[in-house]
Amino acid sequence: GENVEQHPSTLSVQEGDSAVIKCTYSDSASNYFPWYKQELGKGSQLIIDIRSNVGEKKDQRIAVTLNKTAKHFSLHITETQPEDSAVYFCAAEIGAGSYQLTFGKGTKLSVIP
Amino acid sequence: GAVVSQHPSRVICKSGTSVKIECRSLDFQATTMFWYRQFPKQSLMLMATSNEGSKATYEQGVEKDKFLINHASLTLSTLTVTSAHPEDSSFYICSARDVDGAYNEQFFGPGTRLTVL
Numbered sequence: 001g002e003n004v005e006q007h008p009s010t011l012s013v014q015e016g017d018s019a020v021i022k023c024t025y026s027d028s029a030s031n032y033f034p035w036y037k038q039e040l041g042k043g044s045q046l047i048i049d050i051r052s053n054v055g056e057k058k059d060q061r062i063a064v065t066l067n068k069t070a071k072h073f074s075l076h077i078t079e080t081q082p083e084d085s086a087v088y089f090c091a092a093e094i095g096a097g098s099y100q101l102t103f104g105k106g107t108k109l110s111v112i113p
Numbered sequence: 114g115a116v117v118s119q120h121p122s123r124v125i126c127k128s129g130t131s132v133k134i135e136c137r138s139l140d141f142q143a144t145t146m147f148w149y150r151q152f153p154k155q156s157l158m159l160m161a162t163s164n165e166g167s168k169a170t171y172e173q174g175v176e177k178d179k180f181l182i183n184h185a186s187l188t189l190s191t192l193t194v195t196s197a198h199p200e201d202s203s204f205y206i207c208s209a210r211d212v213d214g215a216y217n218e219q220f221f222g223p224g225t226r227l228t229v230l
Contacts, residue, residue, distance in 0.1 A: 101159065101161075
C-alpha cells in the first residue's frame with residue numbers, strides 16, 4: 001500500500017520568513033496530492049492540492065511542487081504570518097482513482113511574531 | 114466552500130456502552146464518506162470508506178463489528194462504536210467527497226473526541 005513520509009515533524013520560523021514541508025510517497029500510481037491544515041476546533045481544511053499532470057501550483061502565499069520521478073512533493077509558505085501556525089498534513093491518493101488518502105504524520109508549524 | 118458537520122463534538126461514555134457519531138454534508142451530496150481515527154500528535158488513519166446505499170469497506174485491522182458504519186443517505190453517514198473500551202478513546206474524523214465537486218476533493222468534519230472511562 002501507499003506509504004507517505006513527512007518532514008519535519010516540527011518547524012519554527014520567524015514571521016515573514018518562508019516555511020517548507022516535504023513529503024515522499026511510495027505508490028507510483030498515485031496522482032493526487034492534497035495538503036491539509038489542521039487547527040483546534042476547525043477540523044482539517046484543504047489548503048492546496050496538485051495532480052500529477054503538473055509540477056507546480058501556486059495560490060497566493062502557498063505553493064506546492066511535485067516531482068513524480070523522485071516521488072516527492074513539497075509545501076511552500078512564503079511571508080509567513082502568526083495565523084499560519086497549525087499542523088499541516090500532506091496526503092497521497094492510494095493508487096489511482098480510489099479517492100482514498102494516506103496521510104503523512106503531520107508538521108507542527110509555529111510562526112514566531 | 115462545502116461544509117461537513119459532526120455530532121457530537123465531544124463525548125464521554127462508560128466502558129461497555131455504544132456511541133454513535135454522525136457526519137453530515139450540509140450543502141452538497143456525498144456518495145462517499147470516509148472515517149478516520151487520529152491519536153494525539155499522530156496522523157489521520159483511514160478506518161473505512163462509506164458508500165451511500167452499500168456496505169462500508171474497512172481497512173485492514175479495523176473491526177467491522179465494532180465500528181458499525183451506516184450511510185443511509187447522500188448527506189449522512191454514522192459511525193457507531195459498539196461496546197466501547199478505553200483503548201477506543203480517540204479523535205474520530207469524517208470526510209465527504211462532493212459528488213459534483215472537483216475530482217478527489219474531500220471536505221473534513223471538525224472531528225469528535227471520544228473518551229471511554
